[in-house]
Amino acid sequence: MEIKVLKDILSANEQIAERNRQLLDSKSVFAVNLMSSPGAGKTSLILETIKMLKGKTRIGVIEGDVSSSLDAETIGKEGVPVIQINTGGGCHLDANMLSSALSNVPLQDIELLLIENVGNLICPAGFALGEHKKVLISSIPEGDDKPFKYPLMFHKADAVLINKIDLLPYLKFDTQSFSQAIRGINEKVEIFQISCATGQGIQEWLSWLLTQMSRR
Ligand code: MG
Numbered sequence: 001m002e003i004k005v006l007k008d009i010l011s012a013n014e015q016i017a018e019r020n021r022q023l024l025d026s027k028s029v030f031a032v033n034l035m036s037s038p039g040a041g042k043t044s045l046i047l048e049t050i051k052m053l054k055g056k057t058r059i060g061v062i063e064g065d066v067s068s069s070l071d072a073e074t075i076g077k078e079g080v081p082v083i084q085i086n087t088g089g090g091c092h093l094d095a096n097m098l099s100s101a102l103s104n105v106p107l108q109d110i111e112l113l114l115i116e117n118v119g120n121l122i123c124p125a126g127f128a129l130g131e132h133k134k135v136l137i138s139s140i141p142e143g144d145d146k147p148f149k150y151p152l153m154f155h156k157a158d159a160v161l162i163n164k165i166d167l168l169p170y171l172k173f174d175t176q177s178f179s180q181a182i183r184g185i186n187e188k189v190e191i192f193q194i195s196c197a198t199g200q201g202i203q204e205w206l207s208w209l210l211t212q213m214s215r216r
């Protein structure tokens with residue numbers, strides 16, 4: 001019985017996600033769902049992406065948080081449209097939340113929509129939003145065992161960004177075995193090593209992102 005209820009919830013979510021995608025496509029907006037555990041660097045990556053793509057593509061941001069609008073305020077200073085979703089305790093965004101938020105986003109004025117999901121490595125993977133790509137940020141301080149602990153997240157990602165690579169000399173993290181573990185779960189995934197602090201790998205991430213946008 002519980003399984004049936006969960007299936008119904010997920011299929012209703014899929015339908016709304018499909019409508020979101022149709023809306024985004026009709027406005028030629030490319031949407032990326034950014035997922036990670038808390039503190040892995042979603043907001044920093046969004047800030048870096050906005051700064052580097054200034055003048056190249058018009059960006060809008062949706063900020064999902066359990067509460068507060070701290071990240072939205074930080075991003076708003078960059079002069080891009082930001083819409084905050086507070087989930088009121090909910091641990092992930094769903095398609096319905098995105099649908100409500102989209103009605104407040106100036107879709108005609110943007111080409112790229114960055115959606116910061118709630119910091120959580122479990123259920124965001126199960127809820128499609130209507131995004132075109134899912135990007136997972138994993139950071140060096142979290143340790144290199146995450147693909148084994150949260151395989152669904154790594155299975156669903158189109159790209160994995162290994163962030164805070166500048167901390168490698170100080171922490172125990174085997175990037176090679178980490179990448180191998182991810183590829184064992186997900187053959188097609190793109191993996192980038194980046195640092196939002198030093199800028200390392202950011203160009204590679206951006207060129208992947210722009211390529212995905214142009215192929216849509
Ligand atoms: Mg954040």
Ligand code: ZN
Pocket residue numbers: 090091092123124
């Ligand atoms: Zn959740």
